[in-house]
Amino acid sequence: MNAEIIAVGSELLLGQIVNTNARFLSQQLAEHGINVYYHTVVGDNDKRLKGVIESAEQRSNLIIFTGGLGPTKDDLTKETISRHIGKKLVFDEEALVSIKQYFARTGREMTENNKKQALVIEGSDVLPNDHGMAPGMVITVQGITYILLPGPPKEMEPMFLEYGIKSILSKMDKHERIESKVLRFFGIGEAALETEIEDLIEKQQNPTIAPLAADGEVTLRITAKHTSREICENMIAVVEEEILERVGQFHYGNDQTSLMKELVRELTARNIKIASAESLTGGMFQENLTAIPGAGKIFMSGIVSYTNEAKAKLLNVKRETIEKHGVVSEQCATEMAENVRSILDADAGISFTGVAGPEELEGNPVGTVYIGISFRDSEPKSFKLNFSGSREQNRVRSVKYGCYYLLRELAARK
Amino acid sequence: MNAEIIAVGSELLLGQIVNTNARFLSQQLAEHGINVYYHTVVGDNDKRLKGVIESAEQRSNLIIFTGGLGPTKDDLTKETISRHIGKKLVFDEEALVSIKQYFARTGREMTENNKKQALVIEGSDVLPNDHGMAPGMVITVQGITYILLPGPPKEMEPMFLEYGIKSILSKMDKHERIESKVLRFFGIGEAALETEIEDLIEKQQNPTIAPLAADGEVTLRITAKHTSREICENMIAVVEEEILERVGQFHYGNDQTSLMKELVRELTARNIKIASAESLTGGMFQENLTAIPGAGKIFMSGIVSYTNEAKAKLLNVKRETIEKHGVVSEQCATEMAENVRSILDADAGISFTGVAGPEELEGNPVGTVYIGISFRDSEPKSFKLNFSGSREQNRVRSVKYGCYYLLRELAARK
Numbered sequence: 001m002n003a004e005i006i007a008v009g010s011e012l013l014l015g016q017i018v019n020t021n022a023r024f025l026s027q028q029l030a031e032h033g034i035n036v037y038y039h040t041v042v043g044d045n046d047k048r049l050k051g052v053i054e055s056a057e058q059r060s061n062l063i064i065f066t067g068g069l070g071p072t073k074d075d076l077t078k079e080t081i082s083r084h085i086g087k088k089l090v091f092d093e094e095a096l097v098s099i100k101q102y103f104a105r106t107g108r109e110m111t112e113n114n115k116k117q118a119l120v121i122e123g124s125d126v127l128p129n130d131h132g133m134a135p136g137m138v139i140t141v142q143g144i145t146y147i148l149l150p151g152p153p154k155e156m157e158p159m160f161l162e163y164g165i166k167s168i169l170s171k172m173d174k175h176e177r178i179e180s181k182v183l184r185f186f187g188i189g190e191a192a193l194e195t196e197i198e199d200l201i202e203k204q205q206n207p208t209i210a211p212l213a214a215d216g217e218v219t220l221r222i223t224a225k226h227t228s229r230e231i232c233e234n235m236i237a238v239v240e241e242e243i244l245e246r247v248g249q250f251h252y253g254n255d256q257t258s259l260m261k262e263l264v265r266e267l268t269a270r271n272i273k274i275a276s277a278e279s280l281t282g283g284m285f286q287e288n289l290t291a292i293p294g295a296g297k298i299f300m301s302g303i304v305s306y307t308n309e310a311k312a313k314l315l316n317v318k319r320e321t322i323e324k325h326g327v328v329s330e331q332c333a334t335e336m337a338e339n340v341r342s343i344l345d346a347d348a349g350i351s352f353t354g355v356a357g358p359e360e361l362e363g364n365p366v367g368t369v370y371i372g373i374s375f376r377d378s379e380p381k382s383f384k385l386n387f388s389g390s391r392e393q394n395r396v397r398s399v400k401y402g403c404y405y406l407l408r409e410l411a412a413r414k
Numbered sequence: 415m416n417a418e419i420i421a422v423g424s425e426l427l428l429g430q431i432v433n434t435n436a437r438f439l440s441q442q443l444a445e446h447g448i449n450v451y452y453h454t455v456v457g458d459n460d461k462r463l464k465g466v467i468e469s470a471e472q473r474s475n476l477i478i479f480t481g482g483l484g485p486t487k488d489d490l491t492k493e494t495i496s497r498h499i500g501k502k503l504v505f506d507e508e509a510l511v512s513i514k515q516y517f518a519r520t521g522r523e524m525t526e527n528n529k530k531q532a533l534v535i536e537g538s539d540v541l542p543n544d545h546g547m548a549p550g551m552v553i554t555v556q557g558i559t560y561i562l563l564p565g566p567p568k569e570m571e572p573m574f575l576e577y578g579i580k581s582i583l584s585k586m587d588k589h590e591r592i593e594s595k596v597l598r599f600f601g602i603g604e605a606a607l608e609t610e611i612e613d614l615i616e617k618q619q620n621p622t623i624a625p626l627a628a629d630g631e632v633t634l635r636i637t638a639k640h641t642s643r644e645i646c647e648n649m650i651a652v653v654e655e656e657i658l659e660r661v662g663q664f665h666y667g668n669d670q671t672s673l674m675k676e677l678v679r680e681l682t683a684r685n686i687k688i689a690s691a692e693s694l695t696g697g698m699f700q701e702n703l704t705a706i707p708g709a710g711k712i713f714m715s716g717i718v719s720y721t722n723e724a725k726a727k728l729l730n731v732k733r734e735t736i737e738k739h740g741v742v743s744e745q746c747a748t749e750m751a752e753n754v755r756s757i758l759d760a761d762a763g764i765s766f767t768g769v770a771g772p773e774e775l776e777g778n779p780v781g782t783v784y785i786g787i788s789f790r791d792s793e794p795k796s797f798k799l800n801f802s803g804s805r806e807q808n809r810v811r812s813v814k815y816g817c818y819y820l821l822r823e824l825a826a827r828k
Contacts (some may be wrong), residue, residue, distance in 0.1 A: 013442030013450045016624065016635065018434055022455070027429030037462060038425045039455035041436070048451060055469060165786060178428075208424065221430065276718075282704025283697025286718045290696025293772050301724030303717055304690075304700045308716030310758060313726070344724060358707050391707060 001172055004038040006052055006061045007067035008077045010149055010373065012041045019148075021066040021156055028165060033176035033225065033282045034062065045075045053084055061144050066159055067151030069134035071113040073139045078137065078148055080120045085141045089119040092300055095135040102133060121148075127163040131155045138167045179232035180235055181254060183243065186404050188250040190218045194244045200239065207235050209243075216397045217259075252407065259403035260288045267298040267409050271339050274406075277300035277315055277340035279327065279353040279368065285399045300346040305336070305403040315339045326362040328354055330370055334380040337372030349374040350406060352398050355390040415586055418452040418474045420466055422482035422491045422563055426455045435480040435570055442579060447590035448476065458488045467498055473522065475558050477581065477768045481565030483548035488776050492551065494534045496613075499555045503533040506540050509549040516547060535562075541577040544596055545569045552581045559585055574745055583709065589634075593646035593780060594637040598816050599646040602664040604632045607744055614653065621649050623657075630811045642826040666821065674702045675815035680824050681712040686761045688820075690716035691729055691754035691766040693741065694783065697814045714760040719750065740776040744784055747793040751786030763788040764820060766812050780805075785813045789822055 001184040004250045012019055024038040028301045029036050037060065042052045049068075056063045068077030081087050087356065103110040107360040117134045120126050125137030132155035147164060149156045185193060194211055197220075202207050207224035221244060244251055253262050267274060276299075278287050278353040289295050302313045308327060309319040317335045319326075327330040333353050341349025354369030355361040367387035374380035383405050387394040418434045422649075426433055438455040443450050453472065456466045463482075482491030496503050509532040517524040529654050531548045534540050541550030546569035553563040561578060563570045599607060608615065609624055616622050617787045621638035634657060640651040658665055681688060690699050690713075697718045703709050717728045722741060725731040731741075731749045739745040747767050755763025768783030769775045781801035788794035797819050801808040 012437075012639075013440055014444050015439070015450075016626070018432055018437040019453070022431055023426075025429070030428050034748040036429075036468075038458060039426065039433070041453035043451060051473075052452075074596055153503065183713070193483075210430065212430070223428070243729045255527070258733050278697075281701070282709075282713075283692075283700035283716070283718060286697035286720075287695070289703045290718075290720060290770075291806060295696075296720060299696075299720050300720055301720040301728065302697070303728070304697060304704075304715055306704060306710060306715040308701075313758075314715065314717070344727075352567065356704075375570045392705060395705070 001034050001062050001124065001168075002060045002066060003034050003036045003062040004040065004056050005036060005064045005066070006049075006056060007039070007041045007066045007151075008044060009041070010043040010045075011076075012067075013043050015177070015203065015221045018151055021151070024049055024153065025044065025064055025066070025160065027201040028160065029168075030178045030180075030223075032165065032229075033178050034172075035169070036122055044076060045067060046076055046080050049080045053081065059209055063144065063146070064149065066149045066156055069117065069136075069148060069150045070113075071117050071133075072284060078119065078121060081148065084122075085139070085146070086125075087139070087141075087381070088122045090122045091115075092118050092120040092135060093121065094128070095126065095133075098128070098134050106210065113291045119192075122172055124148075125167060127167070129155055129159055130162070131158055135161075136164060138164070140171070143261065154162065176225060176227050177229055177232055178223060178225050179229060179236060180221050181240065182221070183220045183240065183248065183251055184253045185218045185250040185260060186216070186252050186400065187217060188247065191218075193218050193247055193250070199244055200242060201225060208241050209239065215393070216400055228229075252404070254350070259400050259407070263407055264289065264292045264295050264298065266407060267348075268294065269348060270410070271298070272297050273300045274350065274412070275300040275340045275344035275346035275349045275374075276349070277336040277346050277351040278302065278304050279306060279351075280356040280399050281352040281395050281402075282306060284395055285352060288399055300344040302344070303340055309334065314358060315343070325365070328362050328364045328368055328370065330372075332383040333370035333382040334374070335372070337374040337382075341374045347376050347405070349364030349380075350402055354385075354394075356394045367394050369394065369401075369404050371398065371405055373405060375409070375413070376395050415448050415449045415476050415582075417476040417478060418454065418470050419478045419480070420463075420470060421453070421455045421480045422456040422458060422463060422567075423455070424459075424488075425733075426481075426616040427457050433567070434567055438567065439478055439480070439574065439806065442574060443582075444592045445594075446579065446583065447592050447641075448582070448586075452590075458482060458490060460490055460494050462493045464498055465489070467495065471558055476561070477558065478561045478563065480563045483531065483562060485525075485531050485547075487751050492533065492535060495560060495562065496808070497611050499553070499554070499560070501538075501555075502536045504536045505529075506532050506534040506549060508542070509534065509540065509547075512542070513547045514638050538562075539581060541581070543569055543573055544576065545572055550574075550578065550780075552578070554585065562723045569741075590639060590641050591643055591646055592639050593639060593643060593650065594635055595650050595654065597634045597636070597654065597665055598671065598675060599632045599634070599661065600630070600665040600666050602632060602661065602816065606764055607632050607634075607661055607664070611657055620655050621738075629807070630814055633763055662756050666818070673821070675706060677817045677821055678703065678706045678712065680761075680821060682708065684824070685712070686824070687712050687714045688764065689714045689754045689758035689760035689761070690761045691750040691765040691786075692716065692718050693720060693725070693750075694770040695766040695809050695816075696720060698763065698809055699766060699816055701724050701827065702798045702813055708815045714758040716758070717754055725750065726797045728758070740778070742776050742778045742782055742784065742795045744798065747784035747786030748788070749786070751788040751796075752794040761790050762792075762820070764816055766816060768799075768808075768812065770808045770812075782809050783815075785812065785816050785819055787819060789823070789827070790825060824827060 124139035142177040210221045224232040305311040336351035337349040351372035359367035369385040538551040566763040599744035719725040750765035751763040765786035771780035783799040
């Protein structure tokens with residue numbers, strides 16, 4: 001089965017929104033072993049849409065449309081397709097009831113326009129819209145399956161997962177699956193990582209290995225293709241083992257995890273309670289930490305000591321330390337970490353002080369960062385970093401390094 | 415000039431990355447009045463790429479390619495195009511020097527593969543790559559202009575802004591411009607806003623009015639088309655005035671601003687120093703605030719009081735308040751705001767306490783939030799909110815409402 005995805009909407013061509021639907025559908029189709037060879041975006045225009053459909057029919061037997069199912073005159077996807085394949089539009093009773101209920105529930109007036117959303121292509125399987133008004137449709141004509149989905153991702157994604165993919169799979173003979181696993185690395189650059197596994201990347205065919213770098217992290221996506229899920233997983237495991245033998249010391253987790261999630265998991269598992277004192281990061285460490293449900297079990301609160309006065313008053317950093325070494329210093333970082341830990345009676349303390357930019361501070365260049373780490377039962381220590389990014393990048397990387405150092409220290413204390 | 419954008423890369427068809435390049439280029443082209451009628455994504459495959467080029471040539475006279483200029487065998491964009499238009503690939507001396515310098519600078523070994531990146535289409539204008547190795551190219555053959563740009567956005571975007579757009583504009587006769595302005599609203603839902611201006615949206619042609627909702631905010635993009643920038647701006651101003659007459663009370667800013675940026679601007683202009691105490695938001699207000707360069711001038715630091723102990727110990731919230739009213743209460747919010755302000759000797763204080771979710775707290779349902787606001791010279795007050803989103807949405811909206819209430823209080827104190 002060869003698929004292509006056609007997004008209909010002038011807002012995409014004007015650059016007002018990005019085509020995340022194509023990405024979502026491609027991921028889903030890949031996971032089920034369906035090849036996607038083209039994405040197309042076309043405006044709300046009958047003639048151009050028709051031209052795009054004709055091209056697609058020459059090369060694919062599964063054509064998925066997103067967008068253009070709304071109530072306004074602009075929306076013409078189902079009108080154009082139904083004319084093109086020679087089918088009528090008819091009212092779908094269930095969709096009409098569901099639209100009426102929606103208006104009754106929200107107390108809004110239903111207009112004639114809205115009724116148009118209940119029109120479906122005659123003979124199609126109707127996909128219910130549990131998060132909006134426009135139903136989806138699936139119809140096969142002369143060996144080509146057309147799937148129409150709404151444009152808003154919050155309607156399209158659940159509709160596809162709940163109803164769309166089943167409809168597609170029911171039309172397939174065999175299932176060649178695509179399974180993939182993402183290995184996550186920190187503390188090593190993309191180039192250095194690639195160099196270590198260059199021969200593996202070069203000989204790759206199945207599974208493939210795809211490196212990607214973002215925000216100071218590097219990931220490797222291993223993708224295997226086979227009809228059996230188990231065989232896919234075994235193929236991935238073999239490559240994974242080879243990779244980790246070489247660069248395992250930088251590997252911190254897989255798939256959807258993050259450094260912060262790993263940190264929260266580790267602290268929770270060992271019941272280690274943490275407090276935090278932040279200067280240049282302005283609360284980002286604590287915000288990231290508390291973004292994770294259940295973080296309350298191990299987070300004892302913290303202080304955002306942005307000014308020198310706050311460092312002295314809230315964190316009891318010695319005036320002498322600030323005068324002698326400055327706030328961007330190893331001494332200030334260790335005092336902040338130690339003091340926030342003891343003030344809040346926590347088991348561990350972490351601190352961030354440095355120069356996010358754009359201006360330098362106390363003669364320290366932008367990107368100079370000290371991270372302090374303190375545990376109840378040992379001497380506090382600090383780590384110095386030099387970043388060269390923007391203010392935001394320097395802050396984000398500081399927080400990631402904070403997680404990384406804490407994880408490393410926790411591992412050493414096992 | 416009719417344009418289309420072709421992205422080359424199998425990673426897009428696998429859903430590993432999203433095609434932000436098409437969005438960026440579309441926005442840029444729209445701003446210069448160039449119509450974009452199609453986006454296409456095709457894999458790293460000679461035959462399919464050739465097919466896509468042939469279709470594009472039937473309907474567009476400006477074809478912009480992104481991706482496939484890298485050093486590996488997969489990368490075949492310039493190879494396929496040069497063959498298709500009957501031109502040779504030749505070494506560009508400047509690009510070769512710049513690649514050699516890159517390797518000298520990073521101390522890495524240069525491979526033969528990398529030299530391939532200095533190959534350009536004979537007779538093309540070469541666009542320097544200031545952020546990577548692969549140069550861009552512009553060539554016009556039989557009335558069709560082909561532009562080749564690298565795939566990574568951090569290379570492609572500056573190359574296009576610096577060199578690409580100039581090259582395109584030099585080929586255009588007249589400049590029909592597209593100018594747009596985004597009006598930002600808070601405190602009103604998308605549906606309610608649309609209802610207020612429904613007649614304006616319906617009669618729209620030039621300028622157009624496009625509403626978009628995200629994270630509790632609603633924006634209206636007004637877009638005008640004309641050869642004269644001044645006339646565009648006047649057309650926009652007329653529509654803007656009509657809109658603001660009706661819903662001006664919810665309007666807080668235009669274009670790239672945010673509630674937080676407006677807040678920092680206002681506090682800075684009036685030299686009002688602020689402190690903050692956060693519970694459910696876990697530091698997000700302070701993180702957002704300090705993300706803005708120069709916020710240090712008005713931010714006096716703050717406290718992330720996630721636990722009851724921290725509220726008592728760091729913020730001096732009365733034990734009695736917590737026992738009698740709970741931490742999710744008007745009383746706790748006002749005490750937190752008042753106390754953090756006085757502890758840090760700030761002019762204004764803001765606090766956030768509530769239930770982000772997923773679990774309820776003290777019998778309060780998820781989404782219950784109190785925001786406290788205190789000024790040096792008046793009684794503190796608090797605002798109650800009920801959200802129905804996810805943990806993250808509830809936190810994000812709390813911070814936005816915090817900014818919104820502060821801006822409103824500041825306006826009332828003028």
